[in-house]
Amino acid sequence: MSWRVTEPSPSLAATADAYDAVAVRYAAFARNELDALPLDRAVLAAFADLARSTTAGPVAELGCGPGRVAAHLRDLGLDVFGVDLSPVMVDLAREAYPGIRFEVGSMDALDLADGTLSGIVSWYSVIHAPPRDLPAYFAEFRRVLASGGHLVLAFFESEGGPVTAFDHAVATAYRWPVDGLAELAGEAGFVEIGRMLREPLPGERHRRGHLLMRADERPG
Template sequence: MTDSSYLDVTADAYDAVATLYAEFVRNALDDVPLDRAVLAAFAELVRGTGPVAELGCGPGLVTAHLRDLGVDVSGVDLSPVMIDIARATYPDLRFEVGSMDALDLADDHLRGVVSWYSIIHVPPGEVPAYFAEFRRVLAPGGHLLLAFFEAEGDPVTPFDHRVTTAYRWPIDDLAKLATDAGFREIGRMLREPLEEERFRRGHLLMH
């Protein structure tokens, strides 16, 4: 049986800092042209094909960015307070409370899934179950975009994320788990940390 206690810990931790976190990430896409390029490539692949979900959407910044790129997108997050903030900030978008490993969606419902730094708090042994759920809700031919902290040659490594424990992943290891779940890699991007960032950023685009 899956130990889901980390879900409560994560939800409570984000609830506690939601307002500060939302302000902290408000301009998070402004100075990262490579990150925006990855999102733009994903948007071009899924635009006009059907519904897309950002899973672990937080205060809704990336969901709204994808909307602005013409994507039919909604957001899901574990934190009720984060969802309240997202709904208040972007009242024209749909946001729901939910867990990425047990989505209230039919099989093959989505044409795209974005997990933008949202699997980082999942214990490594539980990640395959999340990828299986992503595969379940994605229609054949759908696309998955992952963003995460890259381990830079180290094994999967926990670190002291500002909110709650998170994990850095070697990009090859995460890509293999997604492949094992039925995805095929289209491309990847590694970005070196900005001056105020600690770790390299990894991005995987899967089909």
């Protein structure tokens, strides 16, 4: 598999630069975070069970950061690889998890053939995308997923309010109403299977949202 070498948009380049700058500290902070998040692990376990039922190909973690979620998915028995916009994050992921393939790339322009993935995990990776750009991300996710493949989205939930920008620790991010995000993904060809909302834990500022979705059959 090869990857496109494209010039990122100014917003994507700024996000990549911001994560490059904090990558070492971020990786150390996030490495064992799932250990204290049983509900989040339950979502990933449900996704893994569903992804194993689709035999089209591997699972991709898009926006994989330092690789800890991809490693968790591997430990759940999935054939997984990771893609991230930040070269420093990818280097750290490769160093920490040498048995998993990690590549630099943008999740809105994947060098993958149509329908080649069994599943996609987007774990807080579309949070920095301006709302106007999300339809293109979801269209790309749908393109590379096999019909019947599964997508899991983790994001910051707006607690019933509208889409809201906030001062994320790394770069500007957006909180989404769960219904609004589900509707937007539905317009790209995804069917909701389930959702999980959890209240912020100590040290967290915002409610966390999780959507589990299936790629609908392609027309024709």
